[in-house]
Amino acid sequence: MALACCLDEDAKQAVRRSRMIDRQLAQEKKNLRQEIKILLLGAGESGKSTFLKQMRIIHGKDYLEQDRLEFRHTIYHNILKGMKILVEARRRLQIPLENPKNESCGLTISSYHRDHELSPEEFHPFVDALASLWKDAGIQSTLQRNNEFQLGDSVPYFMKHMDTVGSLGYVPSKEDVLHARKATRGVHEHNIDIKGVPFRFVDVGGQRSQRQKWFQCFDEVTSILFLVSSSAFDQTLLEDRVTNRLVESVNIFDTIVNNRCFRSVSIILFFNKTDLLVDKIKHRNIKDYFPAFPGNPRDLEDVQAFLVSMFNSVRQDKSQELYRHFTTATDTKNIKVVFNIVKDTILTRHIQDIMQI
Numbered sequence: 001m002a003l004a005c006c007l008d009e010d011a012k013q014a015v016r017r018s019r020m021i022d023r024q025l026a027q028e029k030k031n032l033r034q035e036i037k038i039l040l041l042g043a044g045e046s047g048k049s050t051f052l053k054q055m056r057i058i059h060g061k062d063y064l065e066q067d068r069l070e071f072r073h074t075i076y077h078n079i080l081k082g083m084k085i086l087v088e089a090r091r092r093l094q095i096p097l098e099n100p101k102n103e104s105c106g107l108t109i110s111s112y113h114r115d116h117e118l119s120p121e122e123f124h125p126f127v128d129a130l131a132s133l134w135k136d137a138g139i140q141s142t143l144q145r146n147n148e149f150q151l152g153d154s155v156p157y158f159m160k161h162m163d164t165v166g167s168l169g170y171v172p173s174k175e176d177v178l179h180a181r182k183a184t185r186g187v188h189e190h191n192i193d194i195k196g197v198p199f200r201f202v203d204v205g206g207q208r209s210q211r212q213k214w215f216q217c218f219d220e221v222t223s224i225l226f227l228v229s230s231s232a233f234d235q236t237l238l239e240d241r242v243t244n245r246l247v248e249s250v251n252i253f254d255t256i257v258n259n260r261c262f263r264s265v266s267i268i269l270f271f272n273k274t275d276l277l278v279d280k281i282k283h284r285n286i287k288d289y290f291p292a293f294p295g296n297p298r299d300l301e302d303v304q305a306f307l308v309s310m311f312n313s314v315r316q317d318k319s320q321e322l323y324r325h326f327t328t329a330t331d332t333k334n335i336k337v338v339f340n341i342v343k344d345t346i347l348t349r350h351i352q353d354i355m356q357i
Contacts, residue, residue, distance in 0.1 A: 036199045036346060037220050041256060042227035043249045044238065045153070047272040047329035049184050051227065052203050054335040057174060059199075060192040068172040071180045073117035075158060075165065075172060078181050080112045080123075082155030083130055089149040090142040098137035105129035120168045127166035134159045147234040147284070150241070153276060154179040178330045194343065223266045223346045226253055230307055230326070231276035233286050244289065246310070254314040268342055269324035271307055275331070 040048040057063065087106040090097070097103065108129040133139050143156070157179045158165055165176070172180070188203045232245035257267055278300060285297045286306070295302030304326060312322050323345060325338045 034198065035220075036197060036222045038199060038201050038346070039221050039224045040201060040203045040227065041224055041252070042270075043229070043245060043252055044183065045232070045245075046227040046229045046249070047270075047327075048203050048227050049182070050178055050329040051225070051270070051272075051327075051335065052188075052190055052201055053178055054329060054332055055192055055199075055201060055339070056190070057178075057332060058336050058339070059194045060190075063174055063177055065171055068174070068177055071172050071177050072120070072170065074180045074182050075176060076118045076123045077114055078152055078154050078179075079130065079158045079162075079165065080109065080118075080126060081114070082152050083109050083133060083159075084112055085149060085151050086139055086142050086155075087133065089145075089151075090138055093142060093145060093148070095138050095141050097139075099132070102133055102136050102138070105132050109133065120170055124166065124168060127162065130159070130166070131162055134162070144283070147236075150238050152181050153273070154181050174332075175330070178332075197347065221262070221265050223268060224256065224262065225268050225270055225342070226256060227270045227272050227329075228253075228307070228311070229273050230271040230304070231273045231280050233307075234280070234284050234289050246290075246307075250310050250314060253311050257314065258316045266323065266346060268345070269308075269311060269322065270329075270338075271304065271324060271326045272329050274326045275328045277303065 040051065042048055053063075087109055090106075097106075105128075109126065112126070143151075158176075161176070164170060184203055186204075190201045190203070192199050192201065228249045229245060232249075235245045237243045237245055237248055253269075256262065281298055281300065281303055286303055287293045287297050290306070293303075293306050295306060297303065308322070308324055311324075312318070315322065323342075325342065327338050328334050
């Protein structure tokens with residue numbers, strides 16, 4: 001106390017500021033312990049950003065009309081880019097068009113270049129050509145061979161809704177927003193309060209060029225949700241067009257699950273795109289791509305069990321349970337049910353960690 005009496009007014013203010021900063025730091029540390037930080041990891045096209053959209057719809061600020069309108073130009077680009085890929089793939093695969101008049105429609109679509117955001121008035125002239133091409137048996141035959149080129153999963157969805165999407169007064173629905181695809185660049189954080197508990201979701205681009213940014217997000221992680229495109233067993237990477245996408249996912253998971261930094265972090269596998277997997281195994285044999293597959297290639301449970309075994313096989317420490325769920329990120333009800341289960345797992349682990357501090 002005697003020392004404090006000897007301080008001049010500036011020094012006293014400095015002491016008060018220092019104590020205030022100390023209190024703020026202590027509160028920040030307390031908040032960090034209470035906050036649930038979830039890192040979303042996985043290869044590109046695995047559905048991480050779609051999952052985040054669902055968290056916003058279910059637990060956060062819903063997408064109002066103005067919010068949904070912001071996705072309109074992305075949807076237009078998804079459609080035109082997708083059809084352009086189909087047109088060019090048809091030519092390369094030498095698949096004949098059912099209607100020769102659609103050659104001119106193909107030229108119209110091939111003329112599209114993304115140099116600005118399209119308005120409904122600018123998109124509308126493409127609608128008839130898009131609809132005519134989609135009905136053509138040659139384009140549909142090309143679509144059946146989509147594992148031989150890089151086509152976004154959302155293209156069939158939007159083409160089936162072209163009557164709505166192609167109208168001048170088009171306003172995207174929430175389901176349209178969930179199907180809209182835009183590659184994640186950099187690190188994006190989203191804070192969502194879920195029943196009084198602050199969750200911070202961190203979404204990082206899954207492409208190879210983006211993965212060096214993952215390491216800057218590893219501090220104070222509560223849980224990792226690792227998303228896998230379960231239907232991608234017959235597809236190759238966009239980056240090199242050689243590496244099998246499922247093999248790439250397993251390799252990434254290997255580096256994460258066996259990283260010493262994550263010994264106390266719950267890692268939960270989301271085998272995503274179950275809806276696409278269900279459809280794909282009807283006409284594509286997983287054994288053609290993974291000869292070691294032991295079951296019935298048309299049986300969903302056999303295929304899913306094999307996928308789980310692939311990821312489980314790279315874990316060095318199998319003393320901990322492997323948490324995994326099969327999901328469809330575009331299905332709000334499915335994600336709501338699954339995340340409620342996952343949330344309880346994460347919170348239980350988090351409480352145990354806090355008790356040890």
